Amino acid sequence: xxxxxxxxxxxxxxxxxxxxxxxxxxxxxxxxxxxxxxxxxxxxxxxxxxxxxxxxxxxxxxxxxxxxxxxxxxxxxxxxxxxxxxxxxxxxxxxxxxxxxxxxxxxxxxxxxxxxxxxxxxxxxxxxxxxxxxxxxxxxxxxxxxxxxxxxxxxxxxxxxxxxxxxxxxxxxxxxxxxxxxxxxxxxxxxxxxxxxxxxxxxxxxxxxxxxxxxxxxxxxxxxxxxxxxxxxxxxxxxxxxxxxxxxxxxxxxxxxxxxxxxxxxxxxxxxxxxxxxxxxxxxxxxxxxxxxxxxxxxxxxxxxxxxxxxxxxxxxxxxxxxxxxxxxxxxxxxxxxxxxxxxxxxxxxxxxxxxxxxxxxxxxxxxxxxxxxxxxxxxxxxxxxxxxxxxxxxxxxxxxxxxxxxxx
Amino acid sequence: xxxxxxxxxxxxxxxxxxxxxxxxxxxxxxxxxxxxxxxxxxxxxxxxxxxxxxxxxxxxxxxxxxxxxxxxxxxxxxxxxxxxxxxxxxxxxxxxxxxxxxxxxxxxxxxxxxxxxxxxxxxxxxxxxxxxxxxxxxxxxxxxxxxxxxxxxxxxxxxxxxxxxxxxxxxxxxxxxxxxxxxxxxxxxxxxxxxxxxxxxxxxxxxxxxxxxxxxxxxxxxxxxxxxxxxxxxxxxxxxxxxxxxxxxxxxxxxxxxxxxxxxxxxxxxxxxxxxxxxxxxxxxxxxxxxxxxxxxxxxxxxxxxxxxxxxxxxxxxxxxxxxxxxxxx
Numbered sequence: 001x002x003x004x005x006x007x008x009x010x011x012x013x014x015x016x017x018x019x020x021x022x023x024x025x026x027x028x029x030x031x032x033x034x035x036x037x038x039x040x041x042x043x044x045x046x047x048x049x050x051x052x053x054x055x056x057x058x059x060x061x062x063x064x065x066x067x068x069x070x071x072x073x074x075x076x077x078x079x080x081x082x083x084x085x086x087x088x089x090x091x092x093x094x095x096x097x098x099x100x101x102x103x104x105x106x107x108x109x110x111x112x113x114x115x116x117x118x119x120x121x122x123x124x125x126x127x128x129x130x131x132x133x134x135x136x137x138x139x140x141x142x143x144x145x146x147x148x149x150x151x152x153x154x155x156x157x158x159x160x161x162x163x164x165x166x167x168x169x170x171x172x173x174x175x176x177x178x179x180x181x182x183x184x185x186x187x188x189x190x191x192x193x194x195x196x197x198x199x200x201x202x203x204x205x206x207x208x209x210x211x212x213x214x215x216x217x218x219x220x221x222x223x224x225x226x227x228x229x230x231x232x233x234x235x236x237x238x239x240x241x242x243x244x245x246x247x248x249x250x251x252x253x254x255x256x257x258x259x260x261x262x263x264x265x266x267x268x269x270x271x272x273x274x275x276x277x278x279x280x281x282x283x284x285x286x287x288x289x290x291x292x293x294x295x296x297x298x299x300x301x302x303x304x305x306x307x308x309x310x311x312x313x314x315x316x317x318x319x320x321x322x323x324x325x326x327x328x329x330x331x332x333x334x335x336x337x338x339x340x341x342x343x344x345x346x347x348x349x350x351x352x353x354x355x356x357x358x359x360x361x362x363x364x365x366x367x368x369x370x371x372x373x374x375x376x377x378x379x380x381x382x383x384x385x386x387x388x389x390x391x392x393x394x395x396x397x398x399x400x401x402x403x404x405x406x407x408x409x
Numbered sequence: 410x411x412x413x414x415x416x417x418x419x420x421x422x423x424x425x426x427x428x429x430x431x432x433x434x435x436x437x438x439x440x441x442x443x444x445x446x447x448x449x450x451x452x453x454x455x456x457x458x459x460x461x462x463x464x465x466x467x468x469x470x471x472x473x474x475x476x477x478x479x480x481x482x483x484x485x486x487x488x489x490x491x492x493x494x495x496x497x498x499x500x501x502x503x504x505x506x507x508x509x510x511x512x513x514x515x516x517x518x519x520x521x522x523x524x525x526x527x528x529x530x531x532x533x534x535x536x537x538x539x540x541x542x543x544x545x546x547x548x549x550x551x552x553x554x555x556x557x558x559x560x561x562x563x564x565x566x567x568x569x570x571x572x573x574x575x576x577x578x579x580x581x582x583x584x585x586x587x588x589x590x591x592x593x594x595x596x597x598x599x600x601x602x603x604x605x606x607x608x609x610x611x612x613x614x615x616x617x618x619x620x621x622x623x624x625x626x627x628x629x630x631x632x633x634x635x636x637x638x639x640x641x642x643x644x645x646x647x648x649x650x651x652x653x654x655x656x657x658x659x660x661x662x663x664x665x666x667x668x669x670x671x672x673x674x675x676x677x678x679x680x681x682x683x684x685x686x687x688x689x690x691x692x693x694x695x696x697x698x699x700x701x702x703x704x705x706x707x708x709x710x711x712x713x714x715x716x717x718x719x720x721x722x723x724x725x726x727x728x729x730x731x732x733x734x735x736x737x738x739x
Contacts, residue, residue: 042523046530102510149714153721158445158510159661160714162654167710174703295648304514341529344522352497352515356507 024311028354031309032323035350042345065342069329077215078332081285083325084219085110088278089303090321091223091230092143092271094312096157098234099267100247105146105161106275107300108168113139113276114283115172118190118290121200122182128200128284132222135280136273142168143272144265151261157268165296173292188292193284201286219281224318226274231314243267275300298344302328305347308354412690414566416682422570422640424678425578426451426649429633430656431663431670432585433626437495438665439589440622441602441615441729445513446498447630448653449520454491454631455638456524458483459539459645460531476544477551480573484632491631492624494520499623503616506733517653524647539645541638547571574636581629586667598622602727605734615734630656658713664724680709 040062047057069075089106096103103109116138120131146160176182182190193201202217234240245253246263254260278299283290306324310316324347331343430447437444444450462483472479494516501512525537532539549556549568556564589595600608601618609615630653637652638645659677663670684705687693695701717724 042526046526104514149718153718155717155721155724156661159654159658159717162651163658163710163713166651167707167714170703170706170710174698174700174707177700177703178698180699295650301518304511308511341522341525344518345526348515348517348519348522351518352501352512355511355515356501356505 024313024316028309028311028316028320031350031354034353035346038349039342039346043342065330069326073211074213074215075329077211077213078329079322079325080220081215081217081287081325082328083322084223085278085282085299086302086306086325086328087220087223087227087317087321088274088281089300090306090310090317091227091303091314092274092278093303094307094310094314094317095230095234095243095274096267096271097307097312098240098247099243099264100250101147101150101157101264101267101271103143103146103161103268103271103275104158104304105143105164105300106271106278106303107296107298108161108165109139109142109272109275110279110300111165111172111297112142112168112279114279114290115175116276117280118182118283119175119179121193121197121284122191123179125197126200128202131200131284132277132280135276137276139276139279140269140273143275144269147265147268150268151264165300169293169296172290176290176292182290190290192289193286200284202281202284214287215285217281217285219285222277222281223321226277227314227318230274234314239266275303278303302347305351305354308351411562411565412686414562415569416679416686417566418569418571419682419685420675420679421575422572423681424674425575426633426637426640426652427656427659427674427678428582428671429574429578429629429636430653431660431674432581432667433629433633434657434660435589435663435665435667435670436585436598436622436629437626438660438727438730439602440598440619441605441727441732441734442499442502442619442623442626443509443513443731444495444498444623444626444630445510445657446495446516446653447626447633447656448649448651449513449517450491450495450627450630451634451637451649451653452520452524452647453494453634454487455634455645455649456520456527456539456647457490458487458631458635459541459638460527461486462541462545463539464531472542472544477547477573480545481577483545484574484577484635487631487635488628489631491629491634492627495623495627495630496620498627499620502733503619503623506735509731509733521647528647537647541643541645543643545572545639545643547573570640572636572639574632574639578632578636581632582667582671589667599727601734602729605729606736606738609734609736619734655709655713658717661724661726662713662716662720664720665727677709677713680712684708 043062047061069079089110092106092109093103113135117131117135120126120134121128126134142164145164146157149155149160150157176190185191202219204217207216208214234243242253242258242263245256245258246260246267250260253263282288282299302324306317306321309320309323327343327346331341430451433450434444434447462479498509498512498516501507502509528537528539529535547568549559549564587595589599597608597613598618598621600613601615601622605615608618633652633656634649637649641650655677656674659670659673662673662676683690683693684702687702687705693701693705696704698704
């Protein structure tokens with residue numbers, strides 16, 4: 001099925017993408033800064049309008065937004081509690097990005113994974129690891145459908161996965177109402193795992209009691225392990241190479257003998273499984289219950305900025321998901337205008353800028369290089385006037401070296 | 410008969426946002442830009458039109474004497490705000506050659522959050538939906554007809570949820586068809602979506618045409634947002650429940666052609682309406698399930714998928730959509 005054979009990358013086949021990597025970090029930081037700035041500005045204006053031009057209030061609010069996560073052990077552990085599913089949905093989106101696919105359906109796969117994890121936990125009294133496995137399978141099934149449509153009918157995966165998001169949500173609701181044993185206490189909320197099946201709750205090794213919170217579990221560790229695994233698959237195996245080849249040029253990789261249809265299908269299968277696992281981790285934490293929702297769950301969509309900010313690099317996704325987990329932890333506990341929506345504003349501005357941050361990065365590079373070239377040219381002119389002709393040879397070699405450095409940079 | 414009248418009336422009123430959204434997507438994609446931000450643009454248009462109607466003008470004397478003229482102004486506001494918002498996509502996609510799907514997604518995430526924050530700050534904290542004024546529905550009196558004179562089913566079918574957006578969007582549909590196929594502008598726009606290099610070589614300004622395409626797209630999607638708010642029980646919500654995306658599916662279903670899009674919009678709207686009324690329609694089987702309306706709610710999406718799969722062979726997307734224009738590739 002998968003060709004997980006390891007291969008050694010020769011140094012001569014350095015990819016074009018490596019050049020981008022130098023600027024990826026800079027552009028990510030740039031996007032985040034602009035995102036925070038724009039959101040802060042917007043908040044400032046709106047809050048001023050609401051608070052009748054009292055300047056201290058918006059400033060206090062912004063300050064509160066950034067310190068809130070560090071006020072108690074609950075809010076602090078919530079950063080990582082949020083980061084675990086974000087990391088997995090981010091990996092789901094990022095993994096698909098590598099194959100040139102935009103898995104906007106992560107939220108549907110997440111919902112499906114979450115629901116079936118609870119089916120296993122409540123109806124079948126399964127232990128937590130079995131429930132997690134089922135969540136992966138459920139997410140993978142919901143994720144592979146857009147892959148099949150893409151491979152066989154060449155329908156844009158964005159459209160199909162959006163359709164499946166809604167279909168998945170309604171289907172989960174339908175199943176919820178018909179599996180009456182899942183909600184014996186409240187009509188539209190699954191029973192709390194603590195009472196129904198405590199062994200389905202993710203283990204915390206007694207740390208929750210120690211730190212007086214309920215948001216510590218092994219979810220974050222699972223997520224980090226998965227991220228490393230995905231990194232190894234993408235960077236060190238033939239299968240990963242085929243995915244990336246498929247992503248950069250489908251026709252060329254087909255010509256080179258890669259089964260592009262199969263690659264697309266497997267990619268969406270794995271991507272869906274990752275999103276499903278995220279759902280399992282959230283709903284097996286024992287802190288939330290599945291409720292009947294009339295709108296798509298936001299978690300799947302939040303994987304998109306996580307992946308974009310990290311340029312789909314699995315290891316960078318670990319960092320960006322913790323950052324966005326921090327933003328969410330800050331946003332969720334605050335009131336008034338500094339609410340969850342503020343986090344959405346920050347995220348959207350960050351995505352908007354990260355969409356062309358690389359290009360801006362290249363643009364800045366070009367300007368810097370042009371400036372440098374001009375300075376060099378000026379220097380050269382002055383020197384040639386002042387200095388003797390016999391020194392010109394040495395100078396030229398120096399210039400060549402400088403130019404080489406410039407090109408490399 | 411009554412049920413049938415309600416079905417017809419609701420199908421039409423829900424088809425209008427889909428039609429406008431799909432036409433919006435068509436104009437953008439025909440110029441070569443994938444506009445996945447329709448959802449966000451619809452929210453934006455709906456938001457400003459709702460604020461205009463409730464905050465701006467509805468208490469004035471003009472609204473008393475000519476309510477439909479005020480609605481017309483609100484449609485202009487919706488279109489303009491949608492158009493301006495869509496320029497953000499245009500700027501990123503055309504000028505900066507960014508990934509169009511990603512920048513569109515950013516606009517989609519921003520709009521609902523902004524709509525909520527603005528409503529919090531302008532109206533009051535915790536209130537994110539805006540109720541549109543009652544007077545915006547088109548009564549028979551607008552046409553000089555007496556309510557008492559007409560049969561009830563006719564009143565339900567035609568007037569129970571008739572808004573000014575309905576006739577205007579029919580007009581927009583006809584104008585779109587003429588503009589796209591019978592004018593120089595339409596030919597140029599389509600050329601930019603098919604082969605921008607060739608278009609450029611005969612002196613068409615590709616950048617300008619693409620900006621125009623995206624701007625028209627924003628205007629139509631903005632009006633579509635207002636139409637959705639009207640269909641949605643005359644209520645602006647910071648969310649259009651996936652209608653922007655559904656409109657994209659309708660556009661693909663309609664093969665990027667105006668009148669096929671109309672057919673697609675009516676088709677999907679019919680299934681959506683059936684799903685909404687599933688609980689009250691006695692002739693629909695319940696299969697022995699609880700809350701069977703959720704099954705019917707999945708139907709429009711499943712049918713869309715099946716139809717897309719069957720029509721994919723005939724489907725012909727504009728060739729250059731999604732690819733930033735690079736004059737160097739000529």
